[in-house]
Amino acid sequence: MDARGMEDSEWDELQRNLLATIPVYDRINRFATLGQVSRWRRIVRDLLPSGRVLEIGCGPGSFAEDVSGHDLVCLDPIPEMLISAEERVNSARSSRGDPPAEFIEGTAEDLPFEDNSFDAVCSLFSFRDWFDKKAGLEESLRVLRPGAPLIIVDPSKMNRIHGFLGVLLMKVWVGTYARIICGEKEHPWKWLTKTYKEFGTTRDYVKMIGDCGFEDVKARVIFPGMATIWSARSPSE
Numbered sequence: 305m306d307a308r309g310m311e312d313s314e315w316d317e318l319q320r321n322l323l324a325t326i327p328v329y330d331r332i333n334r335f336a337t338l339g340q341v342s343r344w345r346r347i348v349r350d351l352l353p354s355g356r357v358l359e360i361g362c363g364p365g366s367f368a369e370d371v372s373g374h375d376l377v378c379l380d381p382i383p384e385m386l387i388s389a390e391e392r393v394n395s396a397r398s399s400r401g402d403p404p405a406e407f408i409e410g411t412a413e414d415l416p417f418e419d420n421s422f423d424a425v426c427s428l429f430s431f432r433d434w435f436d437k438k439a440g441l442e443e444s445l446r447v448l449r450p451g452a453p454l455i456i457v458d459p460s461k462m463n464r465i466h467g468f469l470g471v472l473l474m475k476v477w478v479g480t481y482a483r484i485i486c487g488e489k490e491h492p493w494k495w496l497t498k499t500y501k502e503f504g505t506t507r508d509y510v511k512m513i514g515d516c517g518f519e520d521v522k523a524r525v526i527f528p529g530m531a532t533i534w535s536a537r538s539p540s541e
């Protein structure tokens with residue numbers, strides 16, 4: 305399982321691929337998830353308590369755009385992602401009368417925030433890419449206030465057969481569409497298949513989240529079986 309982390313060269317390559325997804329990210333994501341991604345994001349938004357929320361791996365702002373009524377901090381290691389997200393998210397926030405969100409460059413593994421400074425931490429379609437998931441989970445726990453939730457969404461892999469079907473879907477369904485939309489054979493969604501292949505099972509991460517010190521760890525595979533929502537809480541005082 306990929307808890308071993310990623311080589312520096314793989315991390316650089318992954319970042320280059322993620323950068324290349326920016327112009328077509330939402331279009332391909334909607335297609336890949338059969339239009340379900342908006343519903344999954346809404347489920348996460350409904351789980352957020354009021355207060356200060358951190359999204360780790362905000363990408364171009366696809367989730368953050370619709371987070372309303374919270375103090376929002378968006379973190380990503382890629383400056384260009386933060387630039388696209390800031391424009392999109394803060395213009396949506398200003399039209400709703402929400403104060404601007406903050407955009408911070410950094411990684412899950414080394415969060416540039418004080419201990420006990422967030423009422424929730426969420427991460428959608430980013431956990432799979434964290435180069436050291438245990439370190440990222442421990443950091444998430446450190447910055448959460450006692451009893452506050454962690455919510456993670458990423459592709460599900462219930463077992464080896466489900467994983468095999470997931471790889472097939474990504475290669476054939478998503479891969480073909482991405483090749484057409486990007487107009488090139490070496491499109492960045494090839495990395496989705498690679499990181500998914502190396503990703504552990506839904507249960508592996510229930511265990512890892514618990515081992516990192518979270519309580520009340522749950523995983524729910526959401527319709528139509530393509531994604532999992534992991535939820536947990538930092539220990540209450």
Ligand SMILES: C[S@@+](CC[C@H](N)C(=O)[O-])C[C@H]1O[C@@H](n2cnc3c(N)ncnc32)[C@H](O)[C@@H]1O
Nearest residue numbers: 361362363366367411412428429430433434435
């Ligand atoms: C696919 S985008 C997700 C965008 C958005 N969260 C959404 O709901 O669609 C994944 C983002 O995670 C970021 N990421 C990758 N590894 C990370 C890490 N170790 N720490 C923080 N963010 C990371 C990437 O730079 C990328 O922008």
